[in-house]
Amino acid sequence: MPRRGRKELILEVACRLFSTKGYHATTIRDISEASGILSGSLYAHIKSKEDLLFEITNFGAEAFLSSLRPIVNGTGTAEEKLRQGLIAHIRVVADNLEAATVFFHEWKALSEERRAIIQKKRDEYESLWEQILEEGINRGEFNPPDPKFARLLTLSAANWLYQWYRPEGPMGPEEVADRLATNLLVGLSNKKEV
Amino acid sequence: MPRRGRKELILEVACRLFSTKGYHATTIRDISEASGILSGSLYAHIKSKEDLLFEITNFGAEAFLSSLRPIVNGTGTAEEKLRQGLIAHIRVVADNLEAATVFFHEWKALSEERRAIIQKKRDEYESLWEQILEEGINRGEFNPPDPKFARLLTLSAANWLYQWYRPEGPMGPEEVADRLATNLLVGLSNKKEV
DNA sequence: CACCAAAACAAGCGCTTGCTTGTTTTCAGG
């Protein structure tokens, strides 16, 4: 029987190193050293270095998707969905900062096939956000002067979050989400003139 | 005498490869092949692979700084400065998309000392934007409900731009800047209620 | 206790990396 969480330990260590040094700059021997497992022994638990990257990015993708899907498909106003979606997004970033960083920053290092899998999930995630904005516009809740750029601004804010948000900082996910939502909603709401 | 633009050719090729594959995934032999110069001959023009990365990131940093500084120090309302600054920023991205991508994405691969140099310029660039927002607030032009997040939103939009903007696309820098500014200004302007 | 698969181990293979070396070619200035 496996010692408790050996694979998990390796994933954790790889995640930390990939997020700080980058995938290509991290060597199997780095992971070996940081986890206290000889590099050869690692291969009793993993198939390849790239498998680690895929598992991490896929975990990140699924975390984002599974947290946003029920919100989009649920009931409530578009504004509620936007706020809830932002909270969910920031929670994922806050709870898995390293995995989120790898997901956003290192997915290009994957092989073509696997990159396509992650790309598809990225696209799906973007389209979920689009659904919220569309719903808000169709319902008349949102009336942005420029829907395309309102969407761009929302996604930029979400996608850039991992660059500056620190879980150990003064603001919890809810506060960040709330203030972000408020700022975004100003631009989304019905205004005739600036 | 040097053949015309040999160094420039190498920088151009390196820039393209670094921006698409990443610094660590690009080998000297890749650059050699893509430029038609044998790998050994490259070293008649460069000192090291990392020098190439530094020259590119530093070029990017200087391009952003030198285009924003005169705007911040110039005359005009804060709104004008914001619009002009966005135009300048997008022009830099549009005119040097590959260098901008390397600047935003690969600067972490630099050695500690050089990373510090680039970090300093990044900080200066952020503070220039902050100056514009502060000036707008002090003058009473801007009255955002949440200055900290208004700033964050502005920087996120600017910093994420290189991820989606394509110079060959339908929108020129001016149009993008204008629409982005309009969306941001809604959130910056004096509003009591959403 | 005996068993045996899972895990850890030491060693190293084949290859690629960034870069250097010693030599030859190129080509503008005298």
Place this chain on the structure above:
DNA sequence: CCTGAAAACAAGCAAGCGCTTGTTTTGGTG
């Protein structure tokens, strides 16, 4: 036409890479 420095060249070094191999140790199970 010379000359000499700059550039291109072919060859390859030392180090590091991902990963494999053959063997020993470990620890739960009958």
